[in-house]
Structures are given as C-alpha cells and as structure tokens.
Amino acid sequence: MASDPTGGIIATIFGTAAKGLDYFGSAAKIRRDSPELIKHNVANYIAMEAAKDHVERLRQGLIEEQLKPDGRKEPYIYGLELVDLNQKADALQKEMNVSKSVQHALEVLQQSKSEPTEEQIDPDWSFKWKDYASHVSSDEMRMLWGKILAGELERPGRFSFNTLHVMSRLGKNDAEIFLNLASLATWETERAFLITEDNIFYEYGVPYLTQLELEDLGLLLSAGSVRRFKDGYWFHIGGGQAIVIKNKGDKTPEVHTKLFTQAGRELLNLVQADANLDYFQKIGACVANKLKCEFIIAKHIQIEGTRLRWSRDTEIRIAPQ
Incomplete structure (x- = not known):
C-alpha cells in the first residue's frame, strides 16, 4: 500500500x-x-x-x-x-x-x-x-x-498568552457559567469585580462550589476585597449601563467584592453580556439599606471625560428604607 x-x-x-x-x-x-x-x-x-x-x-x-x-x-x-x-x-x-x-x-x-x-x-x-x-x-x-x-x-x-491558556481550559459548560457570571459583573478601567454583599449572587448561578471552580480555572481571585466609593462614584455593568453611588450619610459607602483576574477581565470584554437587572436591583436594595446611600442603575449613558450623563426617564433609583 x-x-x-x-x-x-x-x-x-x-x-x-x-x-x-x-x-x-x-x-x-x-x-x-x-x-x-x-x-x-x-x-x-x-x-x-x-x-x-x-x-x-x-x-x-x-x-x-x-x-x-x-x-x-x-x-x-x-x-x-x-x-x-x-x-x-x-x-x-x-x-x-x-x-x-x-x-x-x-x-x-x-x-x-x-x-x-x-x-x-x-x-x-x-x-x-x-x-x-x-x-x-x-x-x-x-x-x-x-x-x-x-x-x-x-x-x-x-x-495575553495567559488568557489563551485559561480559555483553553474552559469547556462548553464552563463557558456558559462564565457568560452568566459576566451578567453579574461590574467593572472600572483597571479592574472588574462581583459585589458579594450578603452573598446574593449565590441565588444567580454562582454558589460557593462554582466560585471555587472559577478560581481554579483562573477567572476569579480567591481573596475577597472591599471597595470604597466616594459620592457620585460610578462603574460599568453589562449592556452599556452603569451603577452610580450617591452618599446619603456621613460614612463613605463600602461593599465587599470579589475581583476578576486579568484573564477574567479580558474575557469579560469578549463576551459582552447584558446585565442581570433583577440581580442588580436586589444588590441595590441591600447596599442602599446597609450603607444608607442611593443606588442608581443608569441607562442610555454618555461618558464625557470622567463625568457620566444618563437618561433620568429610564433610570432605576433605589433609596434606603
């Protein structure tokens, strides 16, 4: 032959x-x-x-x-x-x-x-x-x-080469979990994170064992962190929307968070998932009540330098009870 x-x-x-x-x-x-x-x-x-x-x-x-x-x-x-x-x-x-x-x-x-x-x-x-x-x-x-x-x-x-390596470890099911995670994510210029206050995200497909798997895959950092927000601070969520924190008390609002790795941040930009608004409204109510601040979900946003403008007609404004 x-x-x-x-x-x-x-x-x-x-x-x-x-x-x-x-x-x-x-x-x-x-x-x-x-x-x-x-x-x-x-x-x-x-x-x-x-x-x-x-x-x-x-x-x-x-x-x-x-x-x-x-x-x-x-x-x-x-x-x-x-x-x-x-x-x-x-x-x-x-x-x-x-x-x-x-x-x-x-x-x-x-x-x-x-x-x-x-x-x-x-x-x-x-x-x-x-x-x-x-x-x-x-x-x-x-x-x-x-x-x-x-x-x-x-x-x-x-x-990065590391992101390619992390991506190569993801199966189809892992990718679906990450896509859901992206709908719960918030990010700034240099970092991306989950707000973990009261572990509300457990109810949205990210229980503790799933977190461990995401950490092992190199998408989330294992250590938690605390974010402090000045009055009027804002950050992005999916679907071209933003969260705005308005301080109503004497203390600077701070929330517990879990950071994405560099590979996780790069892949967040790739999937571009829409924000889960039901999740963010629950997070907003929790944060507003605990920290005595106003939590605003801003839609139709326009960014002018460091300033954020949005439509007041479509915003979701959550005040402390």
Missing part, C-alpha cells in the same frame, strides 16, 4: 489551510479583503470535509473479516495503515476546527465598526492561538475562539 493512502489529498489540504492562516497580516488588510478571505475559507472547509469523508471510507476499507480455523469470523485490521489514517483524520479535524474559528473571526472583523489597525499580531501568539483552537469542536466554543482572534487582530496585545 502507498505511504499516503489518500493519494496526496491531505497534503494539499494542509498546504491550503496553512496559507489561509498565514495570510493574517493586520485587521485593516483583512477587512479590505474579507469577502475574498471568507470565500476562500468556506471553500477550504468544504474541501477538508470531503477529505475527511475520504479518509473515513479508506479506514473502513482497512477492516476485513477473517475466517478462523474454528469457523469464527473476526475483524482483521491493517495496523500501520490504519494508524496512519487515524493520525491524518485527527489532523484534518484539527484543521477544520481552526478553519471554523477563523471563519467566525473574519465575520466579526467584517461587521466591526472600530477603526482597523495596520499593526500585525505576534507570530508566536498566532501559533499558540491555532494550537488551542484546533482542539475545539463545538460551534459555540469555536465562535469564542474566533472572537478572540478578531479582537487580537483589531488591537494586538489585547489578549
């Missing part, structure tokens, strides 16, 4: 796939050429599917029934050839995973309204991204890896 039972199909496909990933230069160049790139990537994926089907049929052909002296029939496998085909099938699946993630990245870049950069991403980062993305088969996770690639292309250095 020939050394390559696929007749060179695999080598051709891998060469095409490698060219597709190496094409990435800058976000600006990709956006200019995105229709051509998307067309190329779709054609490449279809070709890989056909090649994988071809390999599967070859694998099945390497299993025959062999008649034993006692009359029993047992399967006989051409061992080395089957091992070779299994390796090629695995390699093809990895390339298909990468191709799908690349497709999602191209679509994100094509629809993005941000100003594209001419700066290129680090080749080592690109290599590491491809390695991690090659092991992801669910479309939901491929989409997340595609968003990471698109984000890095738009702003090289946006996602």
